[in-house]
Amino acid sequence: MSDNQNTPGQDVAARDTAAHPERFEDPGVPAHRSRLTDVDPQAAKRNERLIALIFGISCVGAIASVVVYFAVRPDGTTAGTRLSTALLGVTMAISLLGIGIAAIHWAKSLMSDHEHVDERHTLASSPEVRQVAVQHLADGVEDSGIARRGVLKGAAVSALALFPLTFAVPLISSVGGDWNVSKFRHTLWERNKRLAYDPTGRPIRAADLTVGSAAHVIPEASQEEMQSHEWITEKAKAVVLLVRLNPEDLRSDQSPEGETWSYDGIVAYSKICTHVGCPVALYEQQTHHLLCPCHQSTFDMADGAKVVFGPANRPLPQLPITVDDEGYLVAQDDFAEPIGPSYWERLK
Incomplete structure (x- = not known):
């Protein structure tokens, strides 16, 4: 092999250099078209x-x-x-x-x-350069x-x-309006109020639910009540997701005082996310996780709806439930804490 003969690697390098030069000529600003x-x-x-x-x-x-x-x-x-x-x-x-x-x-x-090209310079421009820049602005105006x-x-x-x-x-016109945030501490739920399917309003028996099933729930009301604007407004605070788990899977279903808030594996939690109030309704049967579709906060339904992922920092409030003499699911009382996101006047 002669000394001036290029190796295959050198030929490739030469072609790459020709195809991709280190510097390009400045094409300049194209001619202005009026x-x-x-x-x-x-x-x-x-x-x-x-x-x-x-x-x-x-x-x-x-x-x-x-x-x-x-x-x-x-x-x-x-x-x-x-x-x-x-x-x-x-x-x-x-x-x-x-x-x-x-x-x-x-x-x-x-x-x-018109296109103008200014050469890059240091941030601390000289008075002459600043004067030119001001003149350019004036010319542009x-x-x-x-x-x-x-x-x-x-x-x-x-x-x-x-x-x-x-x-x-x-x-401005809303100044002096209704700023009573204490209303968030109470919902339509009260002692012995039956749980009903949303939106039909049909009461729910415990026997209607099989292990793994979930239901969207509202407080029972007459058809006349359900048509009123006031009831619709209050319903938005009272919506609940009802899930039946295997009782053996429940790790937490009690109040801080030790009272049982579930019935035979059936638990009920507020559907209003404690992050920004989106409706939490995506239930995963195998993991017992409940997902908020807005920001992916995830709650464990088998463990007091505690947060396992996402930006929410509080569990979903639990609705204490039991059954009445006819086998219908009823509330033991209202939620023990305010539903939805936190606010300044909230005590916990």
Whole structure:
């Protein structure tokens, strides 16, 4: 083999160097392509009027949101609450989307789109460099034409000034409202209140449940009560998940005072996650774990619904249950502690 003959490895290295050079030539900034609004004053004027119109629509949306808040109040029914919420959402969306769409269209059609390249330098710029930077900003403002477009400035300021009213008015008007957090300490559950299937309201017998089965439970109520807005509101605090385990699998089913809170392996726990209040309803039969779908907090139903994983830091409150003379499952009392996430006034 001659001295000047390359080895296979050297040939590969040479090809890699040719295909992937260490340095590339700077292609520079491509030539600027003028937009129609840059060369046609009439087109620029049309876009200015369009942007002002969109800002105007945003203002109308903000004003409509305030009007809806006072004119379409929830009337105590589910349909009334949905209507009020939907109208508020739509009007607030119009207000905020109007600002966003108008700002984007303004930037794309009227503001300067020239590309500028600044060489990288140390953070502590010299006074001369800072003076040049300030001059560039001033040139950009002049090039964008903001100073001579009074209509757009007025429309933008009006839209930005009115939009905060969409959430400021409801916040201010709620001052002095119902801040009684002690109501979270009590639910519809009381002594001898029967457990019923959700949503039918049919009472549950202990014999109806087989080992491994789970049921979504609400307090028993008449059909008339179940249609009222007040009952629906209170029901949201009283929802329970009922699970029947093998009694031998239960590691904890007693109150701190030693009372038994389960019946023949049947346990009942609040469905409201102690993290942020999501509905906990994903039950895994083999592990007896209950999963919150929002943030994956996991509770052990066989061990007092204690937290085994996730951000929740408290077990689910347990509903003490037993059976009545007819074999129906009933509550021994309300939850022993407040349901749901923690709050400032909570004692435990």
